[in-house]
Structure formats: structure tokens, C-alpha cells
Amino acid sequence: MAAQAIIASEAVSFRRCYGPEFIAQAVRDWINAVGAKTAYIEPGSPxxxxxxxxxxxxxxxxxxxxxxxxxxxxxxxxxxxxxxxxxxxxxxxxxxxxxxxxxxxxxxxxxxxxx
Structure with missing residues (x-):
């Protein structure tokens, strides 16, 4: 998978709203599967x-x-x-x-x- 190759070669993180209620389970599973990290946005910091x-x-x-x-x-x-x-x-x-x-x-x- 191309995404896995990119993520494996670089430190990749996905920035998103704070808290798991703002992201679908399928997306969380994919982020974990490709080895990326999640960078949360601080509450009140749009x-x-x-x-x-x-x-x-x-x-x-x-x-x-x-x-x-x-x-x-x-x-x-x-x-x-x-x-x-x-x-x-x-x-x-x-x-x-x-x-x-x-x-x-x-x-x-x-x-x-x-x-």
C-alpha cells in the first residue's frame, strides 16, 4: 500500500479534533494499521x-x-x-x-x- 510506504519513510501524524468522538472507528483502525500517530488539537484551539x-x-x-x-x-x-x-x-x-x-x-x- 502506497500510504504505508510513505508513512514508514517519514514520521506521519494526523491532526484532528480532541477526543475519539470526532473520528470514525474505521479511520482510527487505518491510522493504527499503517503505523501513524494521531496529533490531537487542544480544546478551544481551532x-x-x-x-x-x-x-x-x-x-x-x-x-x-x-x-x-x-x-x-x-x-x-x-x-x-x-x-x-x-x-x-x-x-x-x-x-x-x-x-x-x-x-x-x-x-x-x-x-x-x-x-
Missing amino acids: WENGYCESFNARLRDELLNGEIFYSLKEAQILIEQWRKHYNTKRPHSALGYLPPAPETIVRMDQSPVMH
Whole structure:
């Protein structure tokens, strides 16, 4: 497994919120299996996990604060649409104002027609 090779060659740790209630058992098992360490964030210290805190702020500001969800399905659909926009179209300043995973594949039914 590639992850095990990387972890074996370097001291790797996963930074996460304090306490086991914030991580799935499957993830804890994987961290143990590959021999990585867990670096906990101190309670009340969100700056120790800036990437997650920034993502959560964008999600709140760009979607959650402006919506009232009338059903779980509506919430799932709108959040998925926002996630796709965030990853494929929205500019990210840390990436030179490019999206992290730009859409590069044009579906055949959407390809331009040459006349």
C-alpha cells in the first residue's frame, strides 16, 4: 500500500479534533494499521487545524447561513451541489485562485459542435 510506504519513510501524524468522538472507528483502525500517530488539537484551539476551520467557515458563509432546508433530501442535494462547485469551479487563493480539482472532462453530449 502506497500510504504505508510513505508513512514508514517519514514520521506521519494526523491532526484532528480532541477526543475519539470526532473520528470514525474505521479511520482510527487505518491510522493504527499503517503505523501513524494521531496529533490531537487542544480544546478551544481551532487555529491548530486551519484548513478544516477555513472550509467550515466557507461552507457556513457560502451556503448554510443563506438557506432554510425543508427536508433532508433538499439539504443533501444543495450541499452536494455546493461541494462540487467548491472543488471544481470556486477559486481558492492558496492555489493561485484556481479550483483544486477543475473539471477537465467534457461529456460527449456537452461537447461543442463544429460547423
